[in-house]
Amino acid sequence: MHLKRHLKTGFFLLILLSFGATARAQFGLLHRKKKVVDTAQKISIYDVDTLVQPVPRQRQLFHDRIDAEIKKADVSDGAIDNFIYFSTDDSLINRMLTEAMLTDVRHMEKMIENLPALAGDATMVNQEKIRYLQAIYDMMLKFNKDMRVEPFYYRKLVTNMHDMIIAEHENKLDDFVKNNVNIFTLENGDKLLDGYPQLKSYIYIEMGKENPKRMIKRLAEFANETYACDIIKAATRVVPNEVFNYASSTNYTLRGAVRRCMDPLVQALVHITDESSQPLKALTFLTYVYSGKLTIRQVDSIISNDDAYFQALVSLKLSGDTIGADYYSGELGYRGLKYVRNMNDLHEEKDAVRFKGIEGFSPETLYFIMVYGQDEIYTSSFLGTFNRMMERMAPMSGDQLLDKVHRDHFRTFIRMCAGYNTLSTFLASMDEAHRTAVMSDFIAGLEKGKEDDLEDAVDVADAFGSINDDKLAAFLENKVKENYELSYKERSKKGIIIYGLLATLFDGIKATGNDAQAIAESERLGLPPINLVPFRSLVSDSGDVYAQVFFFGDEDGHTAYNSFLGNFRDGKWRISNDKYWTTITSTTGKKVVIYCNLPLQEPDDEEAQKQLCNYLDANNIHPTIMIHRGHSYHLPLTMDKLSKYNKIIVLGSCGGYHNLSIVLDQAPDAHIISSKQTGMMSINEPILKLLFTKVQAGQDINWINMWQELDTYFNAKSRKGLLEKFTDYVPPYKNLGAIFIKSYRKLSMEVE
Numbered sequence: 001m002h003l004k005r006h007l008k009t010g011f012f013l014l015i016l017l018s019f020g021a022t023a024r025a026q027f028g029l030l031h032r033k034k035k036v037v038d039t040a041q042k043i044s045i046y047d048v049d050t051l052v053q054p055v056p057r058q059r060q061l062f063h064d065r066i067d068a069e070i071k072k073a074d075v076s077d078g079a080i081d082n083f084i085y086f087s088t089d090d091s092l093i094n095r096m097l098t099e100a101m102l103t104d105v106r107h108m109e110k111m112i113e114n115l116p117a118l119a120g121d122a123t124m125v126n127q128e129k130i131r132y133l134q135a136i137y138d139m140m141l142k143f144n145k146d147m148r149v150e151p152f153y154y155r156k157l158v159t160n161m162h163d164m165i166i167a168e169h170e171n172k173l174d175d176f177v178k179n180n181v182n183i184f185t186l187e188n189g190d191k192l193l194d195g196y197p198q199l200k201s202y203i204y205i206e207m208g209k210e211n212p213k214r215m216i217k218r219l220a221e222f223a224n225e226t227y228a229c230d231i232i233k234a235a236t237r238v239v240p241n242e243v244f245n246y247a248s249s250t251n252y253t254l255r256g257a258v259r260r261c262m263d264p265l266v267q268a269l270v271h272i273t274d275e276s277s278q279p280l281k282a283l284t285f286l287t288y289v290y291s292g293k294l295t296i297r298q299v300d301s302i303i304s305n306d307d308a309y310f311q312a313l314v315s316l317k318l319s320g321d322t323i324g325a326d327y328y329s330g331e332l333g334y335r336g337l338k339y340v341r342n343m344n345d346l347h348e349e350k351d352a353v354r355f356k357g358i359e360g361f362s363p364e365t366l367y368f369i370m371v372y373g374q375d376e377i378y379t380s381s382f383l384g385t386f387n388r389m390m391e392r393m394a395p396m397s398g399d400q401l402l403d404k405v406h407r408d409h410f411r412t413f414i415r416m417c418a419g420y421n422t423l424s425t426f427l428a429s430m431d432e433a434h435r436t437a438v439m440s441d442f443i444a445g446l447e448k449g450k451e452d453d454l455e456d457a458v459d460v461a462d463a464f465g466s467i468n469d470d471k472l473a474a475f476l477e478n479k480v481k482e483n484y485e486l487s488y489k490e491r492s493k494k495g496i497i498i499y500g501l502l503a504t505l506f507d508g509i510k511a512t513g514n515d516a517q518a519i520a521e522s523e524r525l526g527l528p529p530i531n532l533v534p535f536r537s538l539v540s541d542s543g544d545v546y547a548q549v550f551f552f553g554d555e556d557g558h559t560a561y562n563s564f565l566g567n568f569r570d571g572k573w574r575i576s577n578d579k580y581w582t583t584i585t586s587t588t589g590k591k592v593v594i595y596c597n598l599p600l601q602e603p604d605d606e607e608a609q610k611q612l613c614n615y616l617d618a619n620n621i622h623p624t625i626m627i628h629r630g631h632s633y634h635l636p637l638t639m640d641k642l643s644k645y646n647k648i649i650v651l652g653s654c655g656g657y658h659n660l661s662i663v664l665d666q667a668p669d670a671h672i673i674s675s676k677q678t679g680m681m682s683i684n685e686p687i688l689k690l691l692f693t694k695v696q697a698g699q700d701i702n703w704i705n706m707w708q709e710l711d712t713y714f715n716a717k718s719r720k721g722l723l724e725k726f727t728d729y730v731p732p733y734k735n736l737g738a739i740f741i742k743s744y745r746k747l748s749m750e751v752e
Contacts, residue, residue, distance in 0.1 A: 045114050046166055049107060052114045058126060062133040063109060069140035073101045076144070078541070086151065086644060087668050092749060093151045100151075100158040101143055108136060108162055115169055132165055135191035147643075148666050152749055160184035164192050173199065181206040183214070201227055208234055216242045223253045229261035236266050240286050240324045247273045265290050265323070272296060278303055284313060284331045287323040310335045314365045320406050329408075333372030337633075340373035343381040355384050363393040364405055371409040374416060375659065376632045379728060382420050390425065398429040399438050407441075411456045414442050415463035424469060439472070443479040446502075447487050447495030454744060457498050458660065461740040464506050477506050497747045501525070505736060505743075525743045526750075531733040533671050533701040535590075537647050538624045545695055547625035548616070549596040550638045553605035560629045561599045563681050567689045568594075572696070580611040589696040595623070606637065613641055624648065625695070626667075627688065635659065642666040648701065649673070650688070660737050668742070671703070671732035683726050686713055703731045 055063055077085035084097040112132045117125045139161065143154060160180065167176035177185060177199045186207050193200045204222055208215045208231035216235035222228050236243045247258040247270055259270055268290040269283070275296045276282035281303040288294040294302075303309045313332040339357050346354040358366060366389040370382060377385075393401055402410050417423040427435045446457045467473050480502045487495025504524050522529045538545045551561045565582070568575060574585045577598075584594040595616065597608040616623070622645035628638040635651060639662050642649065646667040651659070651674060663670060673687070687710060694701055713719070714726040732738070 045116065046111055048114055049110065051110055055113055056126070059113075059130060059133065062130060062137065066105070066109060066133060066137050066140060069137065069144055070102060070105060072144045073140065086149065092746060093668065096155050096749060097149075097151050100155045101140070104158050104162065105136060105140065108158075108165070109133070111162075112136075112165065131191060131194060135161060135188060138191060139188070149644075150665060152745070155749075157184050157187060161188045161192070164188055168192065177203055181210060183207070183211075201225065205230060212237075213239050213242070216246075219246060219254055219257060223257040228257050229263065229266075232258055232261045232266055233263040236263070236269055236286075237323050239327060240269055240283050241280065241327050243269055244273055244279065244283055248279070272299075276300055281309065281331075284324070284328040285316065287316075287321045290323070306335070306338070310338075311365070314362075314368060317368065317408070318364060318404065318406075329372075332368060336369045336372045337376060339369050340377050340381060343384065344376065344378045347378060347380055351384060355388065358385060358388065361388075361392075363389045363396070363401055366392070367401065367405055367413065368408075370416060371412050374412060375635075379420060382416065383422070386417075386420070386422050386426075390429070393429065397431075397434065398426050399434040402438065410438075411442055411459040411463075414439075415459040415466075418463040418466040421466075421468075423467065423472075436475075439476065440479055443476055444483055446483070446498050447492045451494055451748065454498075454661070454741060455658070457502070457744070458737040458740055461502060461505055461736040464502075465734060465736045473506075477503070480506065493748075497744055501740060501743050501747065505740060525739065526746055527739070527742055528669075530671075530739060531702060531704050533647055533703075535695070535698050535700050537669075538695060538701075540622065540624070544591045544593055545625070546616075546621050546623040547592065547594040547627065547692075547695075548612070548623040548641075549594060549627040549629055550609060550634075550641070551597055551599040551605070552630040552634050552637075553599050553602040554631075557599040557605065557630055560681055560684075561596065563685055564596065564629065564688070567685060567692070580608040581615075586696050590698045592692065592696050594692070595621075609637065609641070625691075626650070629684070639663060639666070642670075644668065646670050648691070650684075660735075660741055664738065664741050664745075668745075670738075671701075672735055672738050673729065673732060674735060675729045680725055682722055683714075683729060686710060687729070703733045707731045 071080065073084060074080050074082060077083075079085070082098075082102060083094070084101060085094055086097050087093045112129050115129070139157060143149065160182075161184075163180075164173070164176055164185065167173045173193075173196065177189070177193070181203060186203050189200060189203055193203070204215070204225070205227045208227070212231060212234035215231050216239060219228070219232070222231070232243060232246075243258060243266070246254040249255045258266065261267075265286070269286060272282050272286065272289060273279050277300050282289075282296065282299045285294060285299045285302070289296060289299060302312050310332075313328060313335060316328055317332055342357045343354055358369065361369075366385050370377065370385050370389075389401075396404075402413075414423065417426050427438070430438065442463075443460060446460065464473070464476060467476070480499050484496065484499035484503060487499055507524075522531075540546060549564065551557050551564075565575065565584070568584050572586060572588045574587050576583050576585075580598055580600075582596045582598060584596065586592040595612055597605065597612045599605055600608050615621075622643065624645055624647045626638070626642060626646045626648070627650040628635060630638070638651065639659070642663060643666060647669055649663060649667060649670045649672050651663070651672065660672065663672060675683075690706060690709060690713075691701065694706070710726065711723075714723045
């Protein structure tokens with residue numbers, strides 16, 4: 001069967017299989033349709049859309065409060081029209097949010113009023129219905145205060161509340177809670193499980209086992225409960241740094257909850273908190289202190305030397321110990337960035353000077369420096385590190401190296417090798433059987449893990465876009481098909497979507513070279529055109545285009561700021577200054593206003609950004625173009641300011657899954673310009689100048705045409721040295737990671 005047709009058939013079959021009795025209850029609320037009903041058939045009280053009796057006065061106030069929040073949700077897009085316009089590019093998300101937060105919430109109000117009294121007096125029934133209404137009100141309040149609305153989450157939350165109310169009414173709440181251990185039951189249970197202390201404890205305990213990382217953040221809610229220690233124990237094994245924060249807190253309740261827990265690992269953490277000179281760094285070796293392998297004094301000696309600390313982290317990583325693995329892996333990445341930044345800073349020096357800091361490092365250590373430094377490493381820094389890794393790896397083969405590092409981030413490494421044209425060199429270190437096994441593993445198993453865990457799949461998508469070996473590409477494409485067939489056979493929704501998408505993406509990678517092909521590719525993926533941002537989508541209600549640029553107070557930030565302003569001194573723009581920001585306004589063509597915070601001395605640069613954002617919010621100005629002009633370690637500050645209004649985002653090195661995921665959480669329609677390495681001023685300025693020239697002229701932003709113009713510009717004899725650097729920049733229509741995430745989210749919502 002043809003793969004694309006098979007994909008559609010797979011989705012259809014999956015939906016059919018899903019529509020069992022339980023699934024119908026889950027889908028009914030969100031996909032309610034008018035049907036011709038047999039007059040002899042009794043309509044369920046839960047589906048009646050009109051009030052059987054008028055709302056009593058004692059409950060009308062609660063309905064009024066809910067209705068006020070519904071109105072706020074409706075008007076959040078600027079219009080009262082019974083529609084939530086969340087995304088300009090995705091009508092599915094708009095319909096989904098509208099149904100969930102407007103249609104279905106109103107229906108729940110009626111359903112609650114129509115519920116017949118099964119037991120108890122009128123007062124009890126009234127209090128029960130008030131509790132239901134209060135739960136709806138709290139949910140709507142949360143939605144309206146949420147600055148980063150995640151549509152899929154709220155749809156699930158509404159469905160869960162609807163089903164939980166019915167379950168309680170039918171005396172089936174025990175079964176419902178035990179069959180729905182998830183964040184939605186936990187959130188809704190705050191009100192709906194009042195009066196059911198055992199069920200409330202059950203959901204906390206089970207969620208503590210399933211997701212201790214999330215639950216420990218809520219310690220204040222259950223610090224004095226008997227089960228608090230169970231959750232603290234589980235969290236200490238996953239996020240010991242979070243437990244440390246409570247153990248060292250001045251809040252007696254939170255501090256006491258940790259210190260009362262007599263679990264040996266928790267007590268080892270308490271001893272580190274009290275006895276180490278640098279407890280947060282020492283915490284990375286919690287497993288060694290707990291097992292008696294090291295004393296706290298010995299740990300303090302190690303962490304006092306940066307190189308010794310880094311090497312000890314590598315050894316811990318190679319041991320494969322799982323206690324606090326995410327935390328010490330994070331420390332390994334953070335400390336490894338020192339070596340990456342040093343190599344980057346010395347990029348004009350000879351290799352003997354530039355790479356002196358990593359001389360003597362093992363191939364495993366160099367591997368970790370590369371994969372954990374992916375967001376900041378320069379192309380030349382990667383190549384220098386990679387070559388040294390290969391030299392020191394012999395006689396060990398590439399597959400043996402991957403086994404030694406426990407395949408940690410191995411898909412990221414393969415993706416980086418593909419992007420920097422070193423994959424064939426790495427694969428050549430293995431015999432054919434092991435090459436085949438490694439690349440088969442690269443494709444296999446992407447359906448594993450949680451539904452929203454897409455990091456490995458995004459690495460695969462990005463890697464395929466860089467592979468020029470036709471034989472290898474054909475092999476991987478065939479493996480995608482095999483794994484799709486397996487997912488189809490095993491009825492794995494996640495697998496069907498991932499491998500079906502990869503097949504579609506891979507099929508279009510080499511074809512997307514002109515507008516017609518890009519449009520066809522967008523249609524196959526169910527997305528708006530990936531090559532085009534219409535000018536109309538950049539324009540505000542006032543008819544102006546607003547942009548915001550983030551600068552930082554270090555030396556590079558001052559240089560970048562002055563260089564950026566140089567693009568607008570041609571008489572076609574007016575530049576004015578305030579205390580905290582600069583405003584650049586077009587004087588010809590379309591009105592374009594660019595706001596740039598001043599790169600004040602750190603930490604005043606953050607205050608300047610805050611003041612500018614406050615000004616924009618107060619004046620209802622929503623920039624559609626957002627630009628980050630700073631090092632990647634400043635990136636979280638910029639990403640925190642993104643919103644659904646942003647349509648074009650320039651973030652420098654933003655190829656990693658986590659960055660892309662965060663960006664698209666907050667700006668789901670964004671077209672993202674990223675780089676394989678830290679952005680360069682000599683490349684950034686021509687890109688931004690051309691972008692604003694086109695916007696000023698009122699033109700649609702056609703990425704294919706724009707990149708062809710830039711390629712010609714950088715290909716000029718006087719700029720030959722810049723062309724290679726420009727090729728590190730990824731235009732939105734080739735940003736396969738972002739395209740994959742957008743497509744996956746859309747398909748997963750359609751199939752749900």
